[in-house]
Amino acid sequence: MSARIPQVSVKRLPVYLRALSGLAARRVEIVSSADLARLTGFSSEQIRKDLAYFGSFGTRGVGYHTDALLERIRRVLGLHRDIAVALVGAGHLGTALARYNQGQEHHVEIRAIFDADPAKIGQAIGGTAVLDVRDLGATVRAQGIRLAVVAVPAAQAQGVVAELCAAGVEAILNFAPVRLEVPPSVHVENIDLSQALQSLAFYTALGANEHG
Amino acid sequence: MSARIPQVSVKRLPVYLRALSGLAARRVEIVSSADLARLTGFSSEQIRKDLAYFGSFGTRGVGYHTDALLERIRRVLGLHRDIAVALVGAGHLGTALARYNQGQEHHVEIRAIFDADPAKIGQAIGGTAVLDVRDLGATVRAQGIRLAVVAVPAAQAQGVVAELCAAGVEAILNFAPVRLEVPPSVHVENIDLSQALQSLAFYTALGANEHG
Numbered sequence: 001m002s003a004r005i006p007q008v009s010v011k012r013l014p015v016y017l018r019a020l021s022g023l024a025a026r027r028v029e030i031v032s033s034a035d036l037a038r039l040t041g042f043s044s045e046q047i048r049k050d051l052a053y054f055g056s057f058g059t060r061g062v063g064y065h066t067d068a069l070l071e072r073i074r075r076v077l078g079l080h081r082d083i084a085v086a087l088v089g090a091g092h093l094g095t096a097l098a099r100y101n102q103g104q105e106h107h108v109e110i111r112a113i114f115d116a117d118p119a120k121i122g123q124a125i126g127g128t129a130v131l132d133v134r135d136l137g138a139t140v141r142a143q144g145i146r147l148a149v150v151a152v153p154a155a156q157a158q159g160v161v162a163e164l165c166a167a168g169v170e171a172i173l174n175f176a177p178v179r180l181e182v183p184p185s186v187h188v189e190n191i192d193l194s195q196a197l198q199s200l201a202f203y204t205a206l207g208a209n210e211h212g
Numbered sequence: 213m214s215a216r217i218p219q220v221s222v223k224r225l226p227v228y229l230r231a232l233s234g235l236a237a238r239r240v241e242i243v244s245s246a247d248l249a250r251l252t253g254f255s256s257e258q259i260r261k262d263l264a265y266f267g268s269f270g271t272r273g274v275g276y277h278t279d280a281l282l283e284r285i286r287r288v289l290g291l292h293r294d295i296a297v298a299l300v301g302a303g304h305l306g307t308a309l310a311r312y313n314q315g316q317e318h319h320v321e322i323r324a325i326f327d328a329d330p331a332k333i334g335q336a337i338g339g340t341a342v343l344d345v346r347d348l349g350a351t352v353r354a355q356g357i358r359l360a361v362v363a364v365p366a367a368q369a370q371g372v373v374a375e376l377c378a379a380g381v382e383a384i385l386n387f388a389p390v391r392l393e394v395p396p397s398v399h400v401e402n403i404d405l406s407q408a409l410q411s412l413a414f415y416t417a418l419g420a421n422e423h424g
Contacts, residue, residue, distance in 0.1 A: 010414050014407035018389075041391060078413045085409060092308035099304060100405055108409040146416035147409070171415040173408055177230075179253060187415035191403060193312055195226035196385055197297060197320040197359070201290045202222050203383040203399035204358035 005076070009050040013073050015040050016047070020070040032063035079107040086140050086169070088160050089151035090115035090123075090130045093175060097149060102126040108147070112139055116156075136160070140167035147171050154178045161188075217288070221262040225285050227252050228259070232282040244275035291319040298352050298381070300372050301363035302327040302335075302342045305387060309361060314338040320359070324351055328368075348372070352379040362386045373400075 019039040033044040114133040157176035171187045231251040245256040313322045326345040369388035383399045
């Protein structure tokens with residue numbers, strides 16, 4: 001069933017999760033797709049379609065049970081249990097990611113941090129010690145880690161990723177501005193800050209003036 | 213014309229740009245959609261469709277002129293001239309973004325950095341001084357800045373964004389984990405690191421095991 005949920009829908013699930021958590025905290029028991037539309041900015045049609053991928057919970061004219069939908073989305077994402085994440089790269093970006101993650105209440109937690117810099121190895125970010133990147137494969141294997149974040153310079157990224165894949169990692173969030181080669185079974189999501197800024201330029205008059 | 217290019221296609225343009233820059237540097241004069249597919253990971257069909265939105269440059273059976281296509285995409289994105297960016301928030305994430313941007317060769321440049329912390333104001337990140345966030349609106353107006361990056365805590369984000377919009381900003385890259393209210397004319401792109409990790413959990417066996 002999971003294979004049938006399109007990637008764009010999977011990306012929206014955490015957004016629904018946050019909206020539903022807010023509603024649950026306020027003890028709102030029933031939520032309509034129109035409510036979710038207001039809270040998330042997605043259309044009601046889009047929301048109903050996304051939620052239908054993993055079975056219909058909505059009652060026409062009534063809505064969804066907040067807690068049931070919350071729990072279902074958590075399970076679909078695998079967040080009903082804690083997921084350990086390895087972070088490779090403890091520079092400014094890696095540190096920001098680790099700190100940010102530590103401040104969140106959710107079930108995806110950065111549990112191991114790696115860097116190549118002797119000055120960083122042995123230091124702690126939040127409560128988590130920075131380990132030597134030479135121990136990356138062994139640690140990921142020993143801890144059964146399946147999810148990793150890559151925040152190393154472009155030149156190091158492919159090597160790190162090859163090691164992560166060999167050690168059993170199945171999904172990678174990559175911030176290095178390079179296209180990574182991975183086995184077909186490994187899912188990579190790229191966040192390229194430079195490309196994000198470039199595509200945003202399109203929406204400024206500086207860009208659009210030239211289109212017509 | 214610009215309004216007709218879908219957002220998903222706009223997001224792919226910087227990826228084409230990087231591939232084409234690499235080809236141009238190697239003096240490859242003609243490029244096929246199949247070549248671009250190999251370099252970017254998108255399908256040839258997708259690429260031809262994206263490029264057709266702003267006029268066909270390809271010759272059937274031959275391909276695109278690398279330099280002409282590169283220049284066309286730069287113009288569509290508005291990157292044929294330099295675009296100044298304001299960065300709000302000089303924490304670890306903001307610092308990472310500024311340093312990363314400074315190391316890149318492109319036409320979208322972080323030119324003004326703002327923070328509320330007296331210990332950071334007056335310091336420089338790379339060559340750029342950190343300014344008092346109280347001068348945000350005035351500086352953005354004076355410099356005619358249209359594009360901004362928001363890397364402040366969630367509680368501060370909406371206030372910062374209201375000021376940016378009032379000062380004429382048209383596109384915002386937001387890292388704060390909140391849904392921002394902006395006028396309809398302002399384009400917001402959200403990068404939520406916690407949500408990115410949550411959706412990636414879906415692709416690990418820990419998530420998928422529960423789907424079937």
